[in-house]
Amino acid sequence: MTHHLDAIDPLAGFPSRFIQSDQVLAYLDGNSLGRPLTATLDRLAGFVAHDWGSRLIRSWDEQWMQLPLTLGDRIGHVALGAAAGQSVVADSTTVLLYKLIRAAVDARPGRTEIVIDTDNFPTDRFILEGIAAERGLTLRWIETDPALGATPELVADAVGADTALVVLSHVAYKSGYIADVERITSITHEAGALILWDLCHSAGVVPTELDAWNVDIAVGCSYKYLNGGPGAPAFAYVASRLQPELRQPIQGWMGAADVxxxxxGFRPADGMRRFLSGTPPVLGMVPLHDMVDQIEEAGLEAIRAKSLALTAFVIEFSDAHLAEFGVTVGSPRDADHRGSHVTLQHPAFREVTQLLWLRDVIPDFRFPDGLRIGLSPLSTTFAEVELGLNLVRDILTELAG
Structure with a gap:
């Protein structure tokens, strides 16, 4: 069956462009760390030999000073639905979240609350706890269904005249639930608040229209579906209408009007440069060019179509072959609300994950009982997904034996 699905896959030519390893039988964790592209080997070598090795410090004037902005614009165009001048690559997701959350709440003086859901990623929650303590603010928690996420109705109940900022994830990191960005953003604006969207699990795999949806601020990592590699820098989006009023708190020299x-004294630069702080992580940006090229070539609509086919296959397999062991699906069955990973649930999945890794099948585990099957459409085949899920079934059979 899967051989047929791979044979008719319009994106079938893409997996071979990624580095393969005889130490991996099935890689089902592309939503945590994407595979590297073979093209990146030559790009990195060229960077060391030419941009760094030959041009040396001249590369700052020739390209590196503008790279956070030019690469940011390219990601914005290809993956975010963002016009030029609104995206930048810099820092880690954590640091960008801190800078932009601080800037946002300071831009809404007199408002005392930040809204976030209880099932959001720990980094987002931890940063908000710290900022709330720093600024004397209150966190208003949205209690969500762990299998779903923040709905427009829940957000409408939580926001009000005291809300300064809402912080939510486009795709929930556990369940893969896709939030209704456009409606929730509109609800937030009606309350007079700003909104920040975490795009870590959607950038490069779920079609996103930040400009059309009237989003204020967004932050996302680049090592998942953008395949930038471990520790690759994050990106930030700030709508052009907001840039003049947001003053980020880490005032480094790279964000100054005249570097x-x-x-x-510090005077912030105009535009997105004001959200830079220290020296940009130039080397960490190098691999991103290759994956952005692949996404643009394939097209996000085609990537989304394969993502839905892959996640549907996982759900169908689970229903047919894993449910008898007590496995349940912890992700939305409705395709319109499902991102590019599926979380399967079973009390033994922590142990199962460890055994899978020992046998070179690589998903990941999410507390308390979730086996997360991450599906990166450009690098993942149906055959490797089937191979991995068959091993899940085999291990559950052994454990039950």
């Missing part, structure tokens, strides 16, 4: 003035 080399060595001025006595």
């Amino acid at each position: 080399f003035a060595m001025a006595d």
